[in-house]
Amino acid sequence: MTTAQHKIGSGFGANSTAADVLAGVDLTGKLAIVTGGYSGIGLETTRALTEAGAHVVVPARRRATAEEALAGVNGVEVDELDLGDLESVRGFAERFLASGRTVDIMIDSAGIMACPETRVGPGWEAQFATNHLGHFALVNRLWPAVAPGGARIVSVSSRAHHFSGMRWDDVQWTRDYDKWQAYGQAKTANVLFAVHLDNLGRDAGVRAFSLHPGGIITPLQRHIPKEEMIERGWIDEAGNVLNPQGFKTPEQGAATQVWAATSAQLDGLGGVYLEDCDIAEPATDDAQPSGVKPWAVDPGQAARLWDLSAELTGVNAFAG
Numbered sequence: 001m002t003t004a005q006h007k008i009g010s011g012f013g014a015n016s017t018a019a020d021v022l023a024g025v026d027l028t029g030k031l032a033i034v035t036g037g038y039s040g041i042g043l044e045t046t047r048a049l050t051e052a053g054a055h056v057v058v059p060a061r062r063r064a065t066a067e068e069a070l071a072g073v074n075g076v077e078v079d080e081l082d083l084g085d086l087e088s089v090r091g092f093a094e095r096f097l098a099s100g101r102t103v104d105i106m107i108d109s110a111g112i113m114a115c116p117e118t119r120v121g122p123g124w125e126a127q128f129a130t131n132h133l134g135h136f137a138l139v140n141r142l143w144p145a146v147a148p149g150g151a152r153i154v155s156v157s158s159r160a161h162h163f164s165g166m167r168w169d170d171v172q173w174t175r176d177y178d179k180w181q182a183y184g185q186a187k188t189a190n191v192l193f194a195v196h197l198d199n200l201g202r203d204a205g206v207r208a209f210s211l212h213p214g215g216i217i218t219p220l221q222r223h224i225p226k227e228e229m230i231e232r233g234w235i236d237e238a239g240n241v242l243n244p245q246g247f248k249t250p251e252q253g254a255a256t257q258v259w260a261a262t263s264a265q266l267d268g269l270g271g272v273y274l275e276d277c278d279i280a281e282p283a284t285d286d287a288q289p290s291g292v293k294p295w296a297v298d299p300g301q302a303a304r305l306w307d308l309s310a311e312l313t314g315v316n317a318f319a320g
Contacts, residue, residue, distance in 0.1 A: 005273065005279060005281065005282050005292060005297060006279060006281060007278045007279055007280075007281060008265060008279055009278070010259070010263070010265055010277050010278045012255065012259060012277030012278065013276050013277060013278075014214065014248065014252070014276040014277075015248075016252065016255045016259075016276075017249075017251040017252050017255050018045060018048035018251055018254040018255045018258040019048055019051070019251065020255065021255050021258055021259040021262070021263065021277060022048055022049075022052045022258060025262055026052065026053055027049060027052040027053040027054035027262065028053035028054075030053070030055070030104040030105060031054065031055050031056075031057065031101055031103055031104050031105070031149075032049050032054045032055070032056045032057070032104065032105035032106070032261070033056075033057045033058075033059065033096075033103055033105070033106045033107070033142075034046050034049070034056055034057070034058055034106075034107045034109055035081065035083065035107070035108050035109055035110035035135065035138070036109040036110030036111065037056060037060075037070075037107075037109065038058055038060055038062075038065065038066035038070055038078070039069065040250055040253070041109065041156075041213055041250050041257070042058075042107075042110065042254075043069055043070075043250070044250045044251050044253070045107060045254040045257055045258055046058060046070065046076060047073055048254060048258050049105070049258065049261075050073055050074060050075040050076060052262075054075065054104075054105065055075050055076075055077075056075060056076050056077075057076075057077050057078075057079060058077070058078050058079070059078075059079045059080065059081030059092050060078055060079070061080075061081065061082045061083070063079075063080050079092055079095065080092065081138075083129075083130045083131075083134025083135065083138070084120040084121065084126060084129055084130045084134060085120070085121070085134075086121060086133075086134070086137055086313060086314075086315075089134055089138050089141065090137075090141060092138070093138060093141035093142050094141075096145060097141075097142070097144060097145055101145060102145050102146075102151075103142060103145050103146045103149055103151045104149045104150075104151055104152075105151060105154075105261045105262070106139065106142070106146065106151055106152070106153045106154065107153075107154040107156065107257050107261055108135040108139070108153070108155050108156055109154075109156045109257060110130075110131075110135075111127075111156065112126060112127055112131065113127070113160075113183050114179040114180055114183050115127060116179065117173070117177040117179070123172065124172055124312070125173040125177075125182055127179075127182050127185075127186040128171060128172065128173075128182065128185060128186045128189060131187070131189070131190060132186055132189035132190060132309070133309055133312060135155065135190075135193070136193060136309045136310075136313060136315070137315045139153060139197065140310075140313075140315045140316060140317040140318075141315055141317075143317035144317075146201075146206060147204040150204065150205030150206060151206050152206075152207055152208070152209070152260070152261050152262075153194070153201075153207070153209075154208070154210075154211065154261050155190045155191070155193050155194040155197075155208065155209070155210040155211075156210070156211060156213060156257055157187045157188075157190035157191045157194075157210045157212060157296075158183075158187040158190075158212050158213070159212045159215075159275070159289070159290065160180070160184045160187045161184055161188040161190070161191055161292070161293060161296045162184065162293055163180055163181050163183065163184025163185075163187075164181040164184035164185045164188060165185070165188055165295035165296070165301075166185060166189065166192070166295070166301060166304075166305060167181075167185050168304075171185070173185075188293075188295065188296045189305060190210055191210040191273050191292065191296035191297060192296060192297075192298075192301055192302040192305045192306075193208075193210070193302070193305065193306070193309075194208040194210035194271065194273075195208075195210075195297055195298075196299070196305070196306045197306075198270040198271035199299070199302070200306075202270060202271075207266070207269065207270030207271075208270055208271060209260040209266070209270060209271075209272060209273075209274055210272075210273045210274070211256045211257055211260055211273060211274040211275060212256070212273070212274070212275040212290075213248075213253045213255075213256050213257060214247075214248040214252060214256070214275070214276070215248060256274050256275060256276065256277050259274070259277045260274055272297075273292040273296065273297060275290060275291075280292050282294065
């Protein structure tokens with residue numbers, strides 16, 4: 001059964017770093033795929049995993065940028081991947097499968113946030129398509145390499161899932177587009193994806209987790225005007241991060257996804273949403289700023305989203 005959504009007392013917390021949670025962990029011989037592994041918390045995740053001995057594959061939409069960011073990091077290879085383009089997803093997956101390697105860790109860290117209304121593929125809303133559908137297709141296409149290794153798959157969501165559940169009557173936001181609610185729906189989808197993937201994959205030894213990494217100022221905010229960030233109290237007029245907001249460093253922001261991917265404390269568990277390097281509590285109060293909303297961990301909604309995603313992408317490793 002999926003574990004209850006309650007803290008386990010990991011001993012780590014909001015200030016823990018990726019290096020802290022990997023202390024004493026030997027990942028020699030392990031292979032990890034980290035989308036977005038060349039920027040922000042993804043970059044810190046890649047560094048931490050390689051320092052613990054893992055070989056990390058970083059599929060990147062901006063390959064040259066990724067190679068520059070990762071220069072000097074040992075144990076990394078870069079390939080091309082645009083999560084908003086299903087043909088690009090297929091191409092990366094086929095190249096990886098042709099290598100004959102298996103995956104031990106997969107961290108779906110790439111994403112876009114609060115962008116102006118943008119359409120990709122057959123007119124899909126860009127945040128839902130990139131943050132969820134691209135990763136859905138990628139994991140399903142890589143399943144032949146994921147299952148044999150009994151991998152852990154980590155879906156990086158956000159506390160922004162509080163903004164919106166699934167907008168089932170208009171998932172693609174063809175009307176009344178709101179960039180923050182659309183982001184919230186995409187982050188809810190990231191949680192629901194992990195819930196159902198864990199249900200489908202656990203018999204093969206594959207466990208899935210989702211998480212909120214914390215608030216971190218990184219290139220993820222590229223679509224948000226400076227004026228809006230000042231208004232929200234994130235930065236001052238000079239662009240300095242305002243720490244009273246409780247922002248984490250990138251090293252701290254990477255910690256929960258690295259813990260999810262590697263910690264023996266999570267052995268035998270799965271399908272749960274994490275924050276601050278622990279399992280999160282349910283968010284039952286509308287005013288509660290932390291925890292996971294019930295709509296994001298509902299098994300029925302998770303199954304419904306899986307079926308919709310399979311229909312939209314034409315990919316389902318578990319069909320039949």
